[in-house]
Amino acid sequence: MTDLNKAQQYEEVNGQKIDKNDRPLFHVTPYIGWMNDPNGFCWYNGYYHLFYQYYPYDTNWNSMHWGHVRTKDFIHWEYLPVALAPDKEYDAGGCFSGSAIEISDGRQLLMYTAVKHERLEDGSEQVLQTQALAVGDGIHFEKYEKNPVIIGDSLPKGASKADFRDPKIWKEDGLYYCVVGNRPEDGSGQILLYSSKDAFHWEFVSILAKNENRYGKMWECPDFFELDGKHVLLVSPQDMLPEDLEFHNGNGTLCIIGELDRNVYELKEENYQAIDYGIDFYAPQTLKTPDGRRIMIGWMQNWDTTGYRLEGSKWFSQMSLPRELSIKNGKLYQLPVKELESLRTNKVEYKNIYMNNQKQVLDNVKGRHIDMEVVLRKIHNEDCKKFVLRFAEDKKFFTELSFFPEESILKIDRKNSGTRRAYVHQRRCQINQTNDELKLRIILDKFSAEIFVNNGEQVISTVLYTEQTADGISFAVEGSMEMDLVKYDLI
Ligand code: FRU
Numbered sequence: 001m002t003d004l005n006k007a008q009q010y011e012e013v014n015g016q017k018i019d020k021n022d023r024p025l026f027h028v029t030p031y032i033g034w035m036n037d038p039n040g041f042c043w044y045n046g047y048y049h050l051f052y053q054y055y056p057y058d059t060n061w062n063s064m065h066w067g068h069v070r071t072k073d074f075i076h077w078e079y080l081p082v083a084l085a086p087d088k089e090y091d092a093g094g095c096f097s098g099s100a101i102e103i104s105d106g107r108q109l110l111m112y113t114a115v116k117h118e119r120l121e122d123g124s125e126q127v128l129q130t131q132a133l134a135v136g137d138g139i140h141f142e143k144y145e146k147n148p149v150i151i152g153d154s155l156p157k158g159a160s161k162a163d164f165r166d167p168k169i170w171k172e173d174g175l176y177y178c179v180v181g182n183r184p185e186d187g188s189g190q191i192l193l194y195s196s197k198d199a200f201h202w203e204f205v206s207i208l209a210k211n212e213n214r215y216g217k218m219w220e221c222p223d224f225f226e227l228d229g230k231h232v233l234l235v236s237p238q239d240m241l242p243e244d245l246e247f248h249n250g251n252g253t254l255c256i257i258g259e260l261d262r263n264v265y266e267l268k269e270e271n272y273q274a275i276d277y278g279i280d281f282y283a284p285q286t287l288k289t290p291d292g293r294r295i296m297i298g299w300m301q302n303w304d305t306t307g308y309r310l311e312g313s314k315w316f317s318q319m320s321l322p323r324e325l326s327i328k329n330g331k332l333y334q335l336p337v338k339e340l341e342s343l344r345t346n347k348v349e350y351k352n353i354y355m356n357n358q359k360q361v362l363d364n365v366k367g368r369h370i371d372m373e374v375v376l377r378k379i380h381n382e383d384c385k386k387f388v389l390r391f392a393e394d395k396k397f398f399t400e401l402s403f404f405p406e407e408s409i410l411k412i413d414r415k416n417s418g419t420r421r422a423y424v425h426q427r428r429c430q431i432n433q434t435n436d437e438l439k440l441r442i443i444l445d446k447f448s449a450e451i452f453v454n455n456g457e458q459v460i461s462t463v464l465y466t467e468q469t470a471d472g473i474s475f476a477v478e479g480s481m482e483m484d485l486v487k488y489d490l491i
Pocket residue numbers: 036037053064096097113165166220221282283
């Protein structure tokens with residue numbers, strides 16, 4: 001039996017044993033075992049496909065396979081068999097992250113990083129990362145016989161052959177392109193651009209962007225696309241240092257907005273920002289829908305927080321909600337895909353609730369899978385020091401979102417969510433407050449919260465593993481404020 005058949009059989013037998021009530025309602029989880037980055041997010045033959053970094057046999061990272069799901073609406077996902085296993089000499093060290101596209105003959109092409117460990121004469125080990133292909137019909141895939149198709153010899157001088165990964169492929173004006181993350185001589189990161197006429201034979205084009213040790217070290221999982229008249233580069237830097245409240249320590253996310261100089265194929269950078277301001281978000285990837293929307297999905301997890309988990313669960317980690325992107329005033333905006341609205345039911349609405357130095361609950365405002373919009377208004381001539389929204393709350397546990405109007409800071413805090421481990425549980429986010437109103441859209445799905453601030457100008461994502469019976473929501477203010485609220489259950 002091949003390694004792929006073995007993985008397929010294993011997940012088929014064991015994945016279905018997981019009660020669907022133990023999974024989120026509309027967020028992707030691995031069929032069984034471990035999952036990290038989204039891979040191969042693309043539209044193909046009537047479905048959106050999503051592959052993922054996958055180790056079915058255990059809930060910890062190990063030898064990387066590609067898991068596979070598909071959907072028609074970004075909300076209801078169907079599990080498909082494991083697509084790739086590390087079963088060739090050139091990828092025995094893992095089938096790392098990559099992307100997918102439909103090629104001219106109608107087949108689906110997967111482009112991934114093949115990892116190989118080599119023993120050198122002095123006994124030490126060398127890691128080699130190359131880019132490889134597999135082609136298929138949307139369910140079954142065969143690795144290309146001439147793999148790997150992009151090897152370390154194509155790299156610019158001084159570039160690492162060990163950190164050369166995560167190709168993101170697209171087609172433009174009849175040519176295929178891909179961007180790949182790489183570590184140059186300065187030890188940080190750079191993004192390389194390659195092109196191809198047929199998606200099988202690749203040529204190095206340029207160094208599209210250089211980190212030069214500004215934002216972390218190695219840049220992983222690049223994505224590059226045009227949006228609203230700008231060029232956008234998304235990367236996930238390792239080893240970040242904090243920068244005010246924009247970037248935090250460790251693995252982070254970075255969005256660079258600029259203009260592609262087509263004479264030299266270099267990105268002329270204009271703006272920088274984090275992609276998500278919460279605790280759990282990494283390695284996002286995008287696709288373009290047939291109706292022209294740019295949709296992003298990320299790993300709703302971070303390498304620094306993988307120890308915070310649901311005890312005894314047979315699956316580990318979730319994908320974020322797919323989010324529609326746009327650029328406004330040089331900034332990246334994100335909103336939940338509109339398809340989410342099809343799950344809305346039981347509308348509850350409140351207007352002009354006056355809150356003054358009190359904690360309160362509202363009738364019919366509770367739940368762990370909800371879509372809730374809260375608008376907070378400052379009252380003329382009245383002070384407000386702090387607003388606190390608690391959710392997933394019972395007598396003992398809660399997760400808390402606090403707003404400090406005087407500093408324009410939002411803070412997420414899950415330390416009272418029931419965790420008994422000392423990972424990152426809090427993060428603060430500096431918001432752009434131009435008027436006396438703050439708008440929050442809060443999406444809860446059993447084990448997560450995604451908070452879209454001021455129409456998607458910033459997003460705060462966090463996972464939480466509080467018992468589902470903790471479904472309370474409460475509001476408190478120090479000072480006074482006015483609030484409107486609309487809440488739906490998502491079913
Ligand atoms: C990012 C990453 C990628 C790599 C994959 C391995 O989370 O480190 O760079 O391809 O995970 O699973």
